[in-house]
Amino acid sequence: MEIKVLGAGCKTCKKLHQAALDAVAETGADVRVEYVTDMGEIAAMGIMSTPALMIDGSVKAMGRAPKKKEIAQMIEDAR
Numbered sequence: 001m002e003i004k005v006l007g008a009g010c011k012t013c014k015k016l017h018q019a020a021l022d023a024v025a026e027t028g029a030d031v032r033v034e035y036v037t038d039m040g041e042i043a044a045m046g047i048m049s050t051p052a053l054m055i056d057g058s059v060k061a062m063g064r065a066p067k068k069k070e071i072a073q074m075i076e077d078a079r
Helices: 010-025 039-044 068-078
Strands: 002-006 031-037 051-057 060-061
Touching: 002 010, 010 068, 039 051, 051 068
Parallel strands: 002 031
Antiparallel strands: 002 051, 051 060
């Protein structure tokens, strides 16, 4: 499984990245977390508002930063 945190590197985006890492650790899932900050790459993925979260290529959140508990549930749902 792959999670992508998409954002320009702002405080909120960094908090989302950490929440994703914490959720992965909590669930014990085999997940690779990538933090994408290249705005051209983000736009090419169809993301128009950051921060955003993708799991296995599917946009799960855009324009907001879900909390660790919500991300953990997204991981479980994607399994």
